Amino acid sequence: MRNDTHPTTRTTVTTRLRRSRALLAVTLAGLLVLGGSAAATAATPVPKPSVPYGSRTPDRAPGYQGQVTCMPFESRGAKALRDLLRRTYGANSGGILRPCASGGRSEHKEGRAYDWMLDASRPADRAKADAFLGWLTAKDASGVAGGNAQRLGVQYVIWDTRWWNTWTKRWQPYTGAVPHTDHVHMSLTWDGAYKRTSFWDGWAVARIDHGPCVATEGMLAPRYTAPNYTPCPRPRPAG
Template identity: 30%
Template sequence: MLARLLALVVVLGLSAPAAARAYESPVAYTAVSHNPADALAELPLEDSTYDPATKCSARRKPGMTAFVAWLTRHAEGAFWGTYRCEKWGKRSASLHAEGRAVDWALDVDVPLQRRAAEKLIALFLAPDRLGQPQALARRMGVEEIIWDCSYWGAGMASFRPYSPCLSKRGKLRTHVNKTVAHRDHLHLGLTKAGAAKKTSFWTQR
């Protein structure tokens, strides 16, 4: 009887739909080796800043060009573009609308790519050798990260659920378009100073 009951539990478990998931980040990131921010640790560190986008501007941003080149050299994944005129209201727009965000192709369902995304996120948000938090993000001007139904903005201690993945009751939806959920790419947004290539990562190296 017990054997039949266990078999039934296994069958029900296998037949149940997979639970919706989202990226769960550490509350506080720990230091990582080979962090480029370590070489700059003695220099003044930028405050955590978030610059909202308000309009469409197709003008090429030198900091974004440099950032994409850095990703190409140092990270797994592929370039999916930066600019698109995406406005939400009269004075409200996506960072893509100002050319201050890049979509970097990595797929959460491919283990190697998922680990690559998580490694890159950990690098941006890790403290430097002096314990200064989110050092590389601040030095590069990274102000926004969206990945696997989770969102981080400048100054946040950890990720929170990404609103397009939530139901009206605030629960994680079971079925979300993979691109909308940012499960086939990593979204990285820059401050105005970062996009202008005026942060310490670019000016002091």
């Protein structure tokens, strides 16, 4: 059979076919990238605030507010943080409370810390931790580093041998006895513990709650009953 197609025509058809295939390949690659990005985003979401923010800048960071008393009940803010993580990332079995007689100093004993049980060696768990902690500690919409932590009232976090806090705004090595490779520890300020921060109501706290005050060194402070907006005086020496 004769092939009467002109060589120029055959070249033109071949060129068009190649261009069509290349365009199809680029289009499919783009769809795969978009689909992969959407899947990754869907797999690692970040929390959404309860209401629109009425304050452009986040709540003030009070600095370290360590354990001073003992209150064996879960604070509103710690329970709200636990529920927020469950809604965003799925069920988890983390805990808030710790017995007052257990060793060490911990905001768990005041009901204002939460342990989010994740395994640093599992990629799915690490993706959740990275997504949440990245959102928590990076610059927020107003450009403030750690602004989302301040809006939630989170004063510091510990995860996988590192920790971050609102007074230095940087990750540092954590050398405590527990490496925190099986959970993310989050401690709340007193305002965060009582759900008074802008993540929940939209408005940044105007006055810092300093919590109960220790009267004598080495002694526990009275239980928290109401906000304290006056910085605590230095405790009296023991004895």
